[in-house]
Amino acid sequence: MTPRLDRKLHMLLNESFARRRFVVATFFTVLAASLLIGWRWPMSYTSSATIIVDDKNIIQPLMQGAAVATEVADRARLAREIIQSRRIMNQLIEAVGVAHAGMSPVERERAIEQLKRQTNIVNLGTNLIRVEFKDTDPERAYRANAKLVEFFIAENVGTKVKESESAFRFIDEQVRLYRAKLAKAEGNIKQFRAGANIPRGRNEANREDSLYTRAEQTRLELKEAEIRRATLERQLEGEARTASDTSQERELRARLQTLQTQLNNLRLTYQDTYPDIARLKGDIEQVKRAIGQEQKNRGGDGTVVLDEASATQLRQRLMQDLSQSQTQIAALRARLAETERTIQAGQEQGRRVTSGGVTLSDLMRDFEVNQSILDDLLKRREAARVSMNLDRDRQGLSFRIHDEASLPMQPSGPQFVHFAIAGLVLGLVLPFGLIYARQQLDARIRSHIVIPERLSLPLITVVPHLSGPEEKARSTRSLQWLAILVFSIVFIVISVIVTGGRA
């Protein structure tokens, strides 16, 4: 204990003793008053029922993500709001029997206010709500509480179904709205396309590419065909000049060459007069004549004459190829021309479209956005539909009665015993408190310590209170009486408390 506190306690005890009459008188006054209040205090009975807020349903984990279970944040407050709503209270005053015919609105209002005061809703845990109804009549307390819980449950289920239904309706409405928007966007695009005769974007480019390729290909094919035709024509022209020696002439010429070689060899050794040379000369002349004869036989112009059958066959084939080639060329030319025209037309169209393309992309974007929103909304609508069905089948968050309202047997609230105990405690505390308060409020010096410490004045001595013999005798007598009085009263009060108040 700090010295300061110690001193204060001493001061309090000393002064309390000096004012013991006041202390005892206050004690008795307080005790008597509290006993009287306890005696007159109206008995009240409380009927209570417990409601479970069941949001951990078996359906919920299954439907996780697909459906949103209705959330209830402050269940006790919600419950209080619902229970104290006008509708339920109106039902209750009928059910309890407070209402009677010819009741004025003001009286009705008062009755409702009274019922509200009698009702108490406590949040016991996250999932437990206790509904209490207090009344002087236990029977009525029970009846009212049972009705209250019944109304509450009914009201709550209705509210939840309504809530999820309205959510569904809202989403449904949105779906309709977006569907209409999407249809409109689509119509806009169609209209635009019809007006501008625009090839589809990507296809358009592809087609142009393929056209170019085809034109190029056609050109190559044309060139090829033309070359082929030229070759055929050349072949047809040079057909007669093609030399083809007969075997006879070839033999003669080979003999002539041999003879010439022999002659040349002999001339190296001999004079032209040599007989062999002369013979050789004659042979050569002879072979030459034979060759000349042979050539004469063949036509005389030097060209090789084929035999009639094969020549005709070859010529016919060449002619056939040539005409085929010419036909191909004509076809290719026509195709190339057509392709080039198409390309040109495409290019012209492309040039025309670029200005209108901005509007088109806008329309496309609009369409895409609407489409994605609609997709999302459709998903949500299905989730809402499931939630609604959950609530309709009471599978989502639900209120169930855990503990039925019961008929209260014991009176609730403060009872006589409590008043007696409170009176004893307060009777002991109050006088000391008053004396202490007086010491605190009264600035007059009650402790000699103040004089040296706060006033810095020398303190010579402290003279305690000196009582004369008469005062001593009186105080002894009064002390005895007070002790007897206090003990007897306390004994009586405690025995009353132990035996249990009025019972």
Added chain:
Amino acid sequence: MSKVEKALWKARQIEEAGGQARTEAAGLEPGQELILRTTELQPYRHDIGRMVEPWRLSESDLAESKIVSPDMDDVAVADAFRALRTRIVQESNGSNCSVLVTSICGGGGASFVALNLAVAFTFDASRTALLVDCDLRRPAYDYLAAPMMQCGLTDYLESHDLDPGLIIHPAGIPRLRLIPAGRRSEVAPEHLESQRMRELLGSVKQRYDDRYVIVNTPSLTQTAEARVLSALVDFVVLVVPYAGATEAQVWHAAQLIDEAKFLGVVFNDEPRLPGFAWG
């Protein structure tokens, strides 16, 4: 010459002068003469060691009058006054002195403290005390002087030739003498400022060097007497009763007293639980 011899000598002289002369000197009425003759001279006839006490307060009388005694039950109270006495003796370096006891407010217990302080001095057989009651409006010690005649301070101040010895009375306690307030309560406080008062206090102190003079005055803050008389004494003691004054009041009262003479504060009437001596 010892104190005892002085007292003896004075007593003899008075006896020789005769009763008639004394009566005339005192200027008293014939009715009181008888009383004077029979009682008031007794103290002077004996030496201090055997100061004759014509009457003594019994134990029960002391208790009734709230007067401390060395062998009283309530040791704490007696000790408190012993402490006060010791302080005064220390302060006066062993020689006798005059001490003014005043209270911060009316009913503050100055007369109680003054009386018991005087009594505390007489605990010591070698000291005597003289209690002077200067509270002329509310005389505090008349009951002590009641068996004797009540010729006191006012009588002395009013008359011009009354011997101081005539107003000093035994108080029923050994070695304690008393100057009561006197019979003439209408005497103005201004008389306390007079030269005669100064002479009185001077002479009673100087007469015996083992005599301590205790002056009881009314409240310091409510009347002027205490301030007037403080000039005539050696020390001043301020009595502050329990729950009787605020800190500011005490502080201001202390400022009224000459610092050199201000001995200190006596905190009076502190309540206690029976059988306990707190703090």
